[in-house]
Amino acid sequence: MKTEVLIIGGGIAGLALALLLGKxxxxxxxxxxxxFPLSSREEHFGRTAALMGESVNILKSLEIWEEIESKTAPxxxxxxxxxxxxxxxxxxxxxxxIDIGLNEFGYNVPNMMLHKILGDRAMASETISIIxxxxxDFNDNIATLEDGKTIRTNLIVGADGRHSKLRDLVGINYTIxxxxxxAITCLIxxxxxxxxxxxxxxxxxxxxxxxxxxDKEGQHRSSIVWVEKTSDSDSFMTLNKSxxxxxxxxxxxxxxxxxxxxxxPESWPLKAIIAKDLIAPRLALIAEAAHAxxxxxxxxxxxxxxxxxxxxxxxxxxxxxxxxxxxxxxxxSYRKLRRLDVETRFYGVDQYNRIxxxxxxxxxxxxxxxxxxxDKVPALKHFAMQQGLNSKTG
Numbered sequence: 001m002k003t004e005v006l007i008i009g010g011g012i013a014g015l016a017l018a019l020l021l022g023k024x025x026x027x028x029x030x031x032x033x034x035x036f037p038l039s040s041r042e043e044h045f046g047r048t049a050a051l052m053g054e055s056v057n058i059l060k061s062l063e064i065w066e067e068i069e070s071k072t073a074p075x076x077x078x079x080x081x082x083x084x085x086x087x088x089x090x091x092x093x094x095x096x097x098i099d100i101g102l103n104e105f106g107y108n109v110p111n112m113m114l115h116k117i118l119g120d121r122a123m124a125s126e127t128i129s130i131i132x133x134x135x136x137d138f139n140d141n142i143a144t145l146e147d148g149k150t151i152r153t154n155l156i157v158g159a160d161g162r163h164s165k166l167r168d169l170v171g172i173n174y175t176i177x178x179x180x181x182x183a184i185t186c187l188i189x190x191x192x193x194x195x196x197x198x199x200x201x202x203x204x205x206x207x208x209x210x211x212x213x214x215d216k217e218g219q220h221r222s223s224i225v226w227v228e229k230t231s232d233s234d235s236f237m238t239l240n241k242s243x244x245x246x247x248x249x250x251x252x253x254x255x256x257x258x259x260x261x262x263x264x265p266e267s268w269p270l271k272a273i274i275a276k277d278l279i280a281p282r283l284a285l286i287a288e289a290a291h292a293x294x295x296x297x298x299x300x301x302x303x304x305x306x307x308x309x310x311x312x313x314x315x316x317x318x319x320x321x322x323x324x325x326x327x328x329x330x331x332x333s334y335r336k337l338r339r340l341d342v343e344t345r346f347y348g349v350d351q352y353n354r355i356x357x358x359x360x361x362x363x364x365x366x367x368x369x370x371x372x373x374x375d376k377v378p379a380l381k382h383f384a385m386q387q388g389l390n391s392k393t394g
Contacts, residue, residue, distance in 0.1 A: 007156075
């Protein structure tokens with residue numbers, strides 16, 4: 001079996017890359033352990049992603065945004081509340097997108113829905129093949145699957161997540177940062193409208209974020225990303241539905257009125273991982289195989305889709321020039337274009353998470369003073385919003 005590009009991993013990033021390449025006529029094979037077609041479990045899956053402008057533009061270029069948009073909610077205001085001490089009045093600051101000339105910062109998109117749409121498009125593509133299986137080895141330009149199949153390729157792409165088998169096979173080392181935190185996600189309905197405001201409470205255990213979702217069946221809805229110390233998270237996950245709803249209600253400070261669970265809560269431990277390199281001979285890493293981080297600031301999938309966009313453009317340009325898409329120049333170009341953005345976001349999110357997930361009096365005072373200063377100095381506030389959106393890599 002032979003292909004120009006072999007992608008290990010059929011998640012959102014891997015599928016998006018395949019579709020960007022496939023529409024130019026390049027042959028692509030995706031190896032994915034889960035069976036296709038994908039089933040949609042949107043109602044029972046609480047994980048969503050806040051996709052910013054560049055990520056939305058990628059989905060538009062794939063001609064799937066029209067199908068997605070009605071199932072998303074625009075994020076028109078970002079609200080931060082320093083809520084770390086119950087004995088002190090919280091400090092709140094709003095960042096309206098209109099202040100920097102935008103209608104919205106981005107959209108909140110259900111992960112499962114986006115994954116299924118991308119998967120359906122990939123299955124319908126004449127230039128993309130999807131193989132159910134697992135990678136066993138990669139040597140020179142030949143990948144061997146666990147069932148013994150071999151695939152010859154000019155370029156192999158690791159899109160197989162934070163526990164990437166491909167990354168380990170080729171010996172790319174990585175740095176891992178432990179937080180002793182876990183993230184809980186779920187969908188809720190609530191009696192008051194969210195007014196397209198995404199609210200992030202900074203608490204000592206970690207951020208508690210309420211992200212708008214579109215109304216459904218007459219219900220106002222939001223997704224929750226709740227970060228806690230792992231020991232506390234484990235305790236919350238043992239609560240019955242009523243007790244869990246009460247814990248959520250307390251943390252929302254009743255900003256959304258009466259709330260009810262729509263999906264079962266899910267939880268996973270948080271670890272930040274960054275690969276020491278993005279490339280090896282005939283290999284490129286993207287998305288969580290290259291970097292995984294805390295959900296604070298909603299950087300993860302946006303960073304991954306920027307990997308996808310840059311790698312796709314680099315490969316397509318090499319093919320247009322008649323070059324080998326897996327040659328050293330192509331891979332070096334990808335690494336050069338992505339390294340600064342990846343490292344800046346990774347270490348920035350790491351430090352931000354450590355600062356806000358902390359109730360040390362000095363840090364709490366600095367956080368509160370910083371928010372108050374931003375709120376009083378419009379130019380500084382606008383600069384902060386622009387920097388949050390800025391993803392230029394030079």
